[in-house]
Amino acid sequence: MTILDLFKTANSNIWKNKTRTVLTLLAIVIGVTTIIINFSIGNGANKYIVNLSNSLGQSNQLLVTASERSAAQSSGFGDPTEYAGSADALGRKLLDDTDLEKIKKIEEITKINTNPVNSIDTEYIQYENGKKFIGTLVDYNQEDKEIYQLVSGSLDNLDKNDIILPTSYIRVLDIGSNEEVINQNVELSFKTLNQEKLTRSYTIKAVFEPTIITSQSIVLTRSEVEDLEKLNNPNSILAGSYTSFTVYFNDDISDSELEKLRNKISDLGLFSITLEDISQEVLGLVYTLQFGLGAFSVLIIIASLFGVTNTLLMSVIERTKELGLMKALGMTNWQVLSMITLESSLLGFWGSLAGVIVGWVIGLVVNPILLNGPLQSIKDYTPLSFSFLGSALTILGISVCCYIIALLPARRAVKIQPTQALKEE
Amino acid sequence: MLEAKKLSKIFNQNNKQTSFQALDSINLKIQPSEILAVVGKSGSGKSTLGHILGCLDIPTSGSLLIDNQDVSRFSSKNLARVRRDIFGYIFQQYYLLSNSTVLDNVLLPLKISRYSRQSRLSLAKKAIADVGLEDKIDAKIQNLSGGQKQRVAIARAIVTEPKVIIADEPTGALDSVNAANIFELLLKLNQKQQTSLIIITHDQELANKCPRKVTISDGKLIN
Numbered sequence: 001m002t003i004l005d006l007f008k009t010a011n012s013n014i015w016k017n018k019t020r021t022v023l024t025l026l027a028i029v030i031g032v033t034t035i036i037i038n039f040s041i042g043n044g045a046n047k048y049i050v051n052l053s054n055s056l057g058q059s060n061q062l063l064v065t066a067s068e069r070s071a072a073q074s075s076g077f078g079d080p081t082e083y084a085g086s087a088d089a090l091g092r093k094l095l096d097d098t099d100l101e102k103i104k105k106i107e108e109i110t111k112i113n114t115n116p117v118n119s120i121d122t123e124y125i126q127y128e129n130g131k132k133f134i135g136t137l138v139d140y141n142q143e144d145k146e147i148y149q150l151v152s153g154s155l156d157n158l159d160k161n162d163i164i165l166p167t168s169y170i171r172v173l174d175i176g177s178n179e180e181v182i183n184q185n186v187e188l189s190f191k192t193l194n195q196e197k198l199t200r201s202y203t204i205k206a207v208f209e210p211t212i213i214t215s216q217s218i219v220l221t222r223s224e225v226e227d228l229e230k231l232n233n234p235n236s237i238l239a240g241s242y243t244s245f246t247v248y249f250n251d252d253i254s255d256s257e258l259e260k261l262r263n264k265i266s267d268l269g270l271f272s273i274t275l276e277d278i279s280q281e282v283l284g285l286v287y288t289l290q291f292g293l294g295a296f297s298v299l300i301i302i303a304s305l306f307g308v309t310n311t312l313l314m315s316v317i318e319r320t321k322e323l324g325l326m327k328a329l330g331m332t333n334w335q336v337l338s339m340i341t342l343e344s345s346l347l348g349f350w351g352s353l354a355g356v357i358v359g360w361v362i363g364l365v366v367n368p369i370l371l372n373g374p375l376q377s378i379k380d381y382t383p384l385s386f387s388f389l390g391s392a393l394t395i396l397g398i399s400v401c402c403y404i405i406a407l408l409p410a411r412r413a414v415k416i417q418p419t420q421a422l423k424e425e
Numbered sequence: 426m427l428e429a430k431k432l433s434k435i436f437n438q439n440n441k442q443t444s445f446q447a448l449d450s451i452n453l454k455i456q457p458s459e460i461l462a463v464v465g466k467s468g469s470g471k472s473t474l475g476h477i478l479g480c481l482d483i484p485t486s487g488s489l490l491i492d493n494q495d496v497s498r499f500s501s502k503n504l505a506r507v508r509r510d511i512f513g514y515i516f517q518q519y520y521l522l523s524n525s526t527v528l529d530n531v532l533l534p535l536k537i538s539r540y541s542r543q544s545r546l547s548l549a550k551k552a553i554a555d556v557g558l559e560d561k562i563d564a565k566i567q568n569l570s571g572g573q574k575q576r577v578a579i580a581r582a583i584v585t586e587p588k589v590i591i592a593d594e595p596t597g598a599l600d601s602v603n604a605a606n607i608f609e610l611l612l613k614l615n616q617k618q619q620t621s622l623i624i625i626t627h628d629q630e631l632a633n634k635c636p637r638k639v640t641i642s643d644g645k646l647i648n
Contacts, residue, residue, distance in 0.1 A: 001536055001537050001539065002536075002539060005536045009536070016524065321520065322522060325520045325522075326533070326537065327505065327508075328481055328508060328514055329508065329509065329514075329533060329534045329537050329581075330505050330506065330508045330509020330510070330534065330537045330538060331505060331509075331537050332501070332502050332505040332506075333501055333502065333505070334502070335537075417482070418476075418481045418482075418508075419476045419481050419482045422481075422516060422518075422520060
């Protein structure tokens with residue numbers, strides 16, 4: 001019997017009892033679909049973060065902090081940070097002027113921007129007498145220009161009364177299209193440390209697509225934020241404190257030189273973060289979530305593999321006479337074993353192929369719904385991004401697992417003697 | 426070409442209470458193209474002898490020579506090869522794949538024997554024509570009569586042109602007219618293909634039509 005004949009015979013055998021085969025396949029389909037969706041979510045997040053990192057091209061800056069800042073910490077994972085005399089609202093250690101002086105002495109650093117503690121809270125943003133929306137205030141430096149993905153307006157020659165808003169605010173404030181809003185005025189209400197409230201009017205000069213880096217922030221110029229800070233009590237414990245420094249170095253720095261620079265910062269007892277570090281932290285969180293989902297998928301697959309074994313055992317018992325006949329006609333034990341294991345592999349193949357197709361179709365349906373709904377403000381993002389290699393490896397993996405678990409029923413089939421089988425009625 | 430020397434078969438040999446000697450020192454020679462009837466009452470051991478002569482089972486002791494080569498101690502792989510290349514089998518209960526067509530059933534031994542794709546179809550069609558079922562080639566087995574099913578079984582047995590055909594009660598499930606027709610067909614094929622034919626039967630009338638007849642009783646050949 002040729003390999004092709006074995007394949008054809010095995011494939012026709014599994015479809016002899018269609019109902020049982022379909023029910024067995026269903027479990028595999030569900031397991032593989034969850035695996036594929038899981039892969040797709042991770043793949044989508046990975047692609048988005050990698051593309052974002054590439055498009056920003058920020059290879060010449062580091063964020064320096066007093067304590068190790070990590071996505072894991074901010075999400076509630078990781079160890080608590082020791083109190084160091086001063087901290088921001090999130091309990092993080094703060095930098096001070098002494099740290100600034102130390103950093104300035106590092107020769108590779110070409111420029112430093114300090115990021116003061118934001119001691120003034122934004123109450124709300126409002127257009128004319130419309131609805132009020134809360135927001136987080138961020139100051140704008142000219143060096144940050146490249147991180148904003150503009151859809152309208154310009155970041156050149158910004159003045160103290162100018163404001164930059166993400167598309168999400170433009171939509172909810174109901175001002176007009178992204179182009180129409182340029183030079184329109186919005187009101188921002190603030191609250192100082194002394195609980196005093198003040199309202200100021202700003203002119204929209206640019207609109208950007210929010211990304212994982214820029215998020216949904218309300219952006220004012222650095223000088224305006226500094227002015228707002230001065231409205232606070234000058235004796236505040238937060239005066240002269242910084243959440244971080246953004247330090248710049250030459251573009252042509254090598255990886256080893258960058259590592260040396262980071263070591264120098266580390267020797268000062270400070271921590272440095274690159275955009276890649278942040279991407280890796282976010283990806284780490286995505287992978288952690290994926291691991292959890294993946295574990296469920298694997299459990300479903302394991303359950304379905306038991307189903308496959310059961311189906312094959314029943315099939316072998318039902319086909320005792322047929323298998324005996326085939327052995328009487330000259331089929332060898334090896335051919336019988338190959339045929340049964342191939343039947344199992346084909347069950348795995350068809351089930352996982354169907355699972356991949358179902359997952360793909362779900363992606364086709366869900367992606368436009370998410371991108372036109374809750375995720376519409378995120379540009380260049382595919383929530384469920386398919387990996388053909390991942391899908392092919394899943395199909396291969398399931399088929400191999402099915403091959404292995406079929407060895408038990410196949411051994412039973414091999415033991416069938418022609419005379420024993422032909423005597424049975 | 427086929428020779429049994431002191432063939433014995435004991436079932437459940439390790440358990441004295443249930444052990445049963447089905448064959449006891451059988452000596453038998455079958456020449457090429459010979460027709461032999463093995464007759465005996467039910468439980469006499471004739472089917473067991475047929476199984477061992479056809480390499481479907483192995484003897485407890487003694488030897489089975491095919492062209493002077495002892496195959497009784499062959500590995501399971503080589504025994505499968507002997508079954509595939511030397512023998513054709515016809516059973517009382519037909520043992521056909523009932524959900525498959527006549528053609529698929531007749532093609533089965535050709536697939537196992539690794540015949541080329543082109544020759545398979547022509548050989549199967551020829552065998553089906555030889556048993557007179559050309560018009561039923563695509564019919565499902567479950568839709569055929571008993572006589573037609575046995576013809577399919579014969580076509581399956583002769584399609585690889587085996588050297589020996591073992592027919593175990595080939596007419597046992599058929600009425601007298603169909604039984605006579607099947608026997609005529611077997612004789613005709615024996616003459617055409619020069620195949621040795623071993624017919625195992627309890628039907629004395631059928632056995633008497635064969636040129637040579639041996640009788641088995643309590644596992645022993647008595648003539």
